[in-house]
Amino acid sequence: MKVLIYGAGMVGEQIYRNIKDTHEVIGFLDSNPEKKGRAVEGIKILGGPEALSGIEYDRIYIASTFWKEIKKALSSAGVDDDKMIVDIPEDVDSPVRNTFLECYAKLFAGTDLAVAEGGVFRGEFASKINRCFPGSKLYLFDTFEGFDSRDIKIEKMNDFSNPEIGNFSNTSVELVMSKMAHPENVEIHKGYFPETAEGVDDTFCFVNLDFDLYHPILEGLRFFYPKMVRGSVVLVHDYYHAGLKGVKEAIDDYEKEIGGKLIKLPIGDNQSIALVKE
Secondary structure, three states, rough: EEEEEOOHHHHHHHEEEEEEOEEEEEEEEEOOOOOOEEEOOOOOEEHHHHHHHOOOEEEEEEEEOOOOHHHHHHHHOOHEEEEEOOOOOOOOHHHHHHHHHHHHHHHOOOOEEEEEOOOOOOHHHHHHHHHOOOOOOOOEEOOOOOOOHHHHHHHHOOOOOOOOOOOOOOHHHHHHOOOOOOOEEEEEEOOOOOHOOOOOOEEEEEEEOOOOOHHHHHHHHHHHHHHHEEEEEEEEEEOOOOOHHHHHHHHHHHHHHHOOOOEEOOOOOOOOOOEEOO
């Protein structure tokens, strides 16, 4: 079966790994014009829906949380509904990001400095942070009920993205904690961030911000960056995500607030940016 994957990001890469042995993946599609002509896993990114003209395919796998908008765009391009498959893995894994974390943690071997994640979802990456920093207290911040309406309102007012209440709600504290190798080090902060950070006064050597949306990313930078030790990293996910424009905007606005540029280092996953504390 000849298939295309719509979404040339981390989710698309995982879908490719899941189906490559049973399907012939003939190309990736993505609405971000900057990705056109590049390759994912050696497979060319053809472009957006306009690239479908003249291509013979059996199915299109949609690898994005914005699948409703993508389905509309594909339908407008003449794609039959029965040829579209929405396939979003619940626990998306990135080998590149995992390797970055493992190598980075070696720089702080034996540390008892704190680590944290904002935007935990089902706890896959949080569990890796917990294993890589076995002597560190791990703070986890999430609503565990999906996006908050206050953050969604800001996204839509500024045309950053088009999320819905309940996105990423398929999780629980119990599920996340079941994945931890060192649960005794984990402190869960459930609810709306940054309200849930009240009373947290610690020094951090690694923080992962995966909130997806403008307001919690900005608040995450305001809260964590001043608490980072020199040379440590705040890793911000979705920086390169064309459908989540608020992430980059939040970093830009934080730079304006502090009156200077942050040191930004891509980690090679085409999703995340590492902000190095000076």
